[in-house]
Amino acid sequence: MTKLTRRTMLSGAATVAAATMTGGLSGTTVHAAAPAVGKQVPGYYRYKVGDFEVTVVTDGRTATPLPDTYVANAKKDQVNEVLASSYLPENTATHLYTPVVINTGSKLVVIDTGLGLGMFGQTKGAAGQFHSNLVASGIDPKQVDAVVISHFHGDHINGLLDAENKLAFPNAEIMVPAGEWKQWMDDSNMSKAAGTPLEGNYKNARRVFGAFGNKVTQYEDGKELVGGIKAIATPGHTPGHMSYLVSSGPRSLLVQSDITAGMAFLFVKNPDWQLMFDMDKPLAVQSRKKIYDMVIAEKIPVQGYHFPYPGLAYVEKDGNGYRIVPVGWNPTL
Amino acid sequence: MTKLTRRTMLSGAATVAAATMTGGLSGTTVHAAAPAVGKQVPGYYRYKVGDFEVTVVTDGRTATPLPDTYVANAKKDQVNEVLASSYLPENTATHLYTPVVINTGSKLVVIDTGLGLGMFGQTKGAAGQFHSNLVASGIDPKQVDAVVISHFHGDHINGLLDAENKLAFPNAEIMVPAGEWKQWMDDSNMSKAAGTPLEGNYKNARRVFGAFGNKVTQYEDGKELVGGIKAIATPGHTPGHMSYLVSSGPRSLLVQSDITAGMAFLFVKNPDWQLMFDMDKPLAVQSRKKIYDMVIAEKIPVQGYHFPYPGLAYVEKDGNGYRIVPVGWNPTL
Numbered sequence: 180m181t182k183l184t185r186r187t188m189l190s191g192a193a194t195v196a197a198a199t200m201t202g203g204l205s206g207t208t209v210h211a212a213a214p215a216v217g218k219q220v221p222g223y224y225r226y227k228v229g230d231f232e233v234t235v236v237t238d239g240r241t242a243t244p245l246p247d248t249y250v251a252n253a254k255k256d257q258v259n260e261v262l263a264s265s266y267l268p269e270n271t272a273t274h275l276y277t278p279v280v281i282n283t284g285s286k287l288v289v290i291d292t293g294l295g296l297g298m299f300g301q302t303k304g305a306a307g308q309f310h311s312n313l314v315a316s317g318i319d320p321k322q323v324d325a326v327v328i329s330h331f332h333g334d335h336i337n338g339l340l341d342a343e344n345k346l347a348f349p350n351a352e353i354m355v356p357a358g359e360w361k362q363w364m365d366d367s368n369m370s371k372a373a374g375t376p377l378e379g380n381y382k383n384a385r386r387v388f389g390a391f392g393n394k395v396t397q398y399e400d401g402k403e404l405v406g407g408i409k410a411i412a413t414p415g416h417t418p419g420h421m422s423y424l425v426s427s428g429p430r431s432l433l434v435q436s437d438i439t440a441g442m443a444f445l446f447v448k449n450p451d452w453q454l455m456f457d458m459d460k461p462l463a464v465q466s467r468k469k470i471y472d473m474v475i476a477e478k479i480p481v482q483g484y485h486f487p488y489p490g491l492a493y494v495e496k497d498g499n500g501y502r503i504v505p506v507g508w509n510p511t512l
Numbered sequence: 513m514t515k516l517t518r519r520t521m522l523s524g525a526a527t528v529a530a531a532t533m534t535g536g537l538s539g540t541t542v543h544a545a546a547p548a549v550g551k552q553v554p555g556y557y558r559y560k561v562g563d564f565e566v567t568v569v570t571d572g573r574t575a576t577p578l579p580d581t582y583v584a585n586a587k588k589d590q591v592n593e594v595l596a597s598s599y600l601p602e603n604t605a606t607h608l609y610t611p612v613v614i615n616t617g618s619k620l621v622v623i624d625t626g627l628g629l630g631m632f633g634q635t636k637g638a639a640g641q642f643h644s645n646l647v648a649s650g651i652d653p654k655q656v657d658a659v660v661i662s663h664f665h666g667d668h669i670n671g672l673l674d675a676e677n678k679l680a681f682p683n684a685e686i687m688v689p690a691g692e693w694k695q696w697m698d699d700s701n702m703s704k705a706a707g708t709p710l711e712g713n714y715k716n717a718r719r720v721f722g723a724f725g726n727k728v729t730q731y732e733d734g735k736e737l738v739g740g741i742k743a744i745a746t747p748g749h750t751p752g753h754m755s756y757l758v759s760s761g762p763r764s765l766l767v768q769s770d771i772t773a774g775m776a777f778l779f780v781k782n783p784d785w786q787l788m789f790d791m792d793k794p795l796a797v798q799s800r801k802k803i804y805d806m807v808i809a810e811k812i813p814v815q816g817y818h819f820p821y822p823g824l825a826y827v828e829k830d831g832n833g834y835r836i837v838p839v840g841w842n843p844t845l
Contacts, residue, residue, distance in 0.1 A: 213620040213655035215565040216558065219845040220649070223553050232548040237843045266811075266826050266837060273840070287546040305844055316553070322546035478599075488841035493599050504599060505838065507606070508821035510570045511638055512552040 222308055223316035224489035225512055229427025231283050231407060235482065235489045236313050238276035238293030238338065239306035245270045250445065251453040251460060261445055274441060276334050277490045278309050279434055279482055280316075281425060286324045286405045289348060290423060290434055291484060292338025309338050310347055323348040327404055328355045329436035330417040331363045331384045332456070335484075339387055346391045354404055355388075357397040358412075358419020364388070413438055413470055415463025416456070422470065424479075433474050433481045438467045443485040447471075448500045471501050480506055555641055556649035557822035558845055562760025564616050564740060568815065568822045569646050571609035571626030571671065572639035578603045583778065584786040584793060594778055607774060609667050610823045611642050612767055612815055613649075614758060619657045619738045622681060623756060623767055624817060625671025642671045643680055656681040660737055661688045662769035663750040664696045664717045665789070668817075672720055679724045687737055688721075690730040691745075691752020697721070746771055746803055748796025749789070755803065757812075766807050766814045771800045776818040780804075781833045804834050813839055 222237035247255050249272060259269040267273055278291045293309035313320060326348050328336055341347040362368060369381040388395060398404060400412035400421075413422045416437045423434040439446040441454045450467050457463035471494050474481055481503070483490045492503035555570035580588050582605060592602040600606055611624045626642035646653060659681050661669055674680040695701060702714040721728060731737060733745035733754075746755045749770045756767040772779040774787045783800050786793035804827050807814055814836070816823045825836035 212618050213615060213652070213657075215615050215617070216567070216650040217565070217845065218650060219558050219843060220554055220556050222843045225549065225552050232550070234549070237841075239843050240841075266813075266839065275841075275843075282546060282548050284548070285545050308843065317549040317551060319546070324546075480599075487838070488843065505820070506599065508570075508573075508608075510552060510555045510572050510608075510641065510821065512550065 221315035222312040222488075224491075224508070225316070226491065226506075226509060227512070228281075228425055228432045229430040231281055231425065231427040233425075233432070233482070234280040234282075234313075234316050234318065235277050235491070236280060236309055236316060237488050238278060238309040238312075238334075240273065240275045240488075241294075241306050242268070242271050242273045245272045246455060248455050249441070251455055251457075253449070253452050258445065261448065262442075265444065267442075272442060274334075275485055275488055275490075276306060276309075277482075277484055277486070277488060278338070279484075280313065280318060280323075281408065283405060283407050283427070287318070287322055288405050288408060289323050289326045289351070291329055291335040291436065292326065292347070294334045295337025295340055296342045306334075307338075310341065320348050321350055323351045325405055326351045326353050327408070327410075327423070328353070328359070329422070329484075330356065330420040331359045331380065332417065332437070333380070333383050335436075336384065336387050340390055344390045353391075353395045354398050355395045356410070356412075356419035356421045357399050358414070359417060360395070360397050360419070362418045364393075411470075413466040415459045415461075415466045416440055416454075417458050420466075431477070431479045433470070433479050435470065435481050435483050437484060438463075438470050439483065440485050443483055444487070444503070447494070447503055448497070450500050475501075554648035555645040555821075557824075557841070558649070559824065559839075559842060560845070561614075561758055561765045562763040564614055564758065564760040566758075566765070566815070567613040567615075567646075567649050567651065568610050568824070569613060569642055569649060570821050571611060571642040571645075571667070573606065573608045573821075574627075574639050575601070575604050575606045578605045579788060581788050582774070584788055584790075586782070586785050591778065594781065595775075598777065600775075605775060607667075608818055608821055608823075609639060609642075610815075610817055610819070610821060611671070612817075613646065613651060613656075614741065616738060616740050616760070620651070620655055621738050621741060622656050622659045622684070624662055624668040624769065625659065625680070627667045628670025628673055629675045639667075640671075643674065653681050654683055656684045658738055659684045659686050660741070660743075660756070661686065661692070662755070662817075663689065663753040664692045664713065665750065665770070666713070666716050668769075669717065669720050673723055677723050686724075686728045687731050688728045689743070689745075689752035689754045690732050691747070692750060693728070693730050693752070695751045697726075744803075746799040748792045748794075748799045749773055749787075750791050753799075764810070764812045766803070766812050768803065768814050768816050770817060771796075771803055772816065773818050776816055777820070777836070780827070780836055781830070783833050808834075 223234055225234045250258050262269050276293050278293055281288045294306045296307045363381055363384040372378045372381055398410055402410045404410055407426050409424045411422045411424055413420050422436045425432040446452050451464055453460035474494055480491055480493050491506045494501050494503055556567055558567045583591050595602050609626050611626050614621045627639045629640045696714055696717040705711045705714055731743055735743045737743055740759050742757045744755045744757055747753050755769050758765040779785050784797055790796035807827055813824055813826050824839045827834050827836055
């Protein structure tokens with residue numbers, strides 16, 4: 180058997196070049212070389228939870244320089260070590276964004292909306308794909324009954340608007356956590372944040388919700404938002420951050436939102452690590468562990484906004500942390 | 513925070529029913545309930561290896577009763593234990609089939625072809641999707657220059673034919689391992705297998721290749737089939753079983769074929785386990801360990817025909833066995 184050493188591979192490559200020049204295939208082909216297709220499959224995936232049809236729709240993936248303080252209580256070297264051992268590029272924050280659409284049979288509900296179009300640098304093709312992927316998946320945004328927002332970070336709310344800054348879901352009720360509204364729409368909170376990195380978030384929330392006259396429905400912990408979709412307060416990442424228990428018949432799903440955010444797998448593996456974007460870091464750690472221990476006890480699968488796409492997985496204990504076991508792809512629904 | 517106990521979930525479900533009956537959403541919707549879409553995303557995924565464009569195309573997934581001797585040297589209970597701990601149904605053999613298409617820039621090459629159309633019970637919608645998914649991915653079967661076959665099991669060769677039993681890739685050279693041709697097309701071998709479970713495999717090979725007059729090109733270990741795609745003998749699963757080293761510039765990929773087959777993850781985790789379909793079981797174990805130790809040493813990713821879709825992963829040592837770490841989905845190619 181041929182050894183797969185780098186040297187063999189390189190000498191193999193030399194042979195290849197020669198073979199190509201002399202024709203390569205032994206048969207004679209009469210057609211031109213087929214061009215590369217160059218297009219990825221549309222970014223959605225569908226599964227059932229009981230009678231509900233769930234469609235996960237990717238907004239895309241961004242890769243940006245890794246901040247030195249990405250994990251507040253770990254050294255950058257430690258983070259890079261995990262990235263390398265996960266076959267990911269070091270010194271890079273690779274983020275995925277995966278909104279969820281649930282058709283309960285009577286209501287069509289979107290949970291979170293992606294980075295939106297035309298505002299941030301990271302939306303240059305790599306992200307901002309939620310709306311086009313949604314249409315590719317066969318869902319008409321005009322038919323959406325409710326858009327549920329988990330928290331007011333830009334990668335969750337910006338997609339409420341289309342490229343013309345109009346409501347992307349014109350017939351939908353927009354449901355937002357009361358705690359988020361209180362935090363981010365309060366003028367005295369914004370004044371206190373003046374000149375800090377958080378200021379932009381206050382301004383962005385006003386930009387997005389202001390574009391449709393602040394017409395939202397506020398909801399609290401435990402609220403049944405739509406039949407079968409219940410809000411569960413998971414504060415820490417932001418003060419009013421919410422997750423969702425989706426139930427149909429005997430089947431359940433936890434839509435975790437940002438219980439683990441950013442490169443979520445880092446915080447699954449090291450649940451005590453604190454993401455720089457977690458506002459109340461100890462509380463974020465507490466919410467994370469509480470929910471993960473619950474879903475483990477109940478064997479409830481988790482849909483993660485920042486999990487590896489398509490983001491449906493079981494969570495397990497693994498040493499002092501957790502690990503996720505992706506649910507296998509079903510090619511036939 | 514609400515507890516996610518089964519009891520709470522059930523009482524939650526009762527609340528849901530009531531809410532649905534009284535209207536659910538607080539807003540009034542004027543449009544009809546959106547119907548479920550009911551269709552899965554097309555079954556392909558695309559990535560680059562150097563300058564090569566790789567398209568993995570799923571043929572589908574089958575779920576059949578688990579034979580008592582599915583693993584020849586392990587008890588059915590042990591197999592069921594791993595299935596349960598992997599969140600998979602017990603007593604069920606869940607198999608995925610993922611042919612690969614590689615555009616090298618000068619040649620368009622298909623490796624293995626799925627279960628085909630119209631012959632086996634398991635092709636009733638669940639499998640036999642390779643050809644339709646290929647077209648959905650933007651690839652014209654008429655442009656395929658070569659079809660490379662790893663071994664002569666039906667789930668790899670049947671898709672050579674279309675629904676009319678004609679060559680599904682009419683302009684392609686069909687490349688087959690010389691060792692497979694020798695094994696399965698030899699009449700004395702077939703006579704010896706009369707009345708055994710293997711007999712069907714001899715007959716099926718004759719059916720498939722006979723449909724186009726046995727016009728194939730046989731290849732041996734180490735053959736550069738097309739520039740950048742080299743055959744590597746990995747015998748055991750069948751006598752002439754082949755894998756492939758794909759190289760473009762400094763990047764490589766191992767297309768493993770059936771080094772681990774069936775529910776491949778079982779044999780990744782327990783490399784000494786012997787799948788009932790492995791013909792020379794000790795040799796299959798030997799090939800598996802040899803190749804996995806090589807790709808680990810070289811950090812070469814593996815594309816697995818029976819891996820969890822889309823089947824691209826790194827292999828790592830894990831205790832006495834291995835584990836696979838799926839390569840993250842790239843939504844933008």
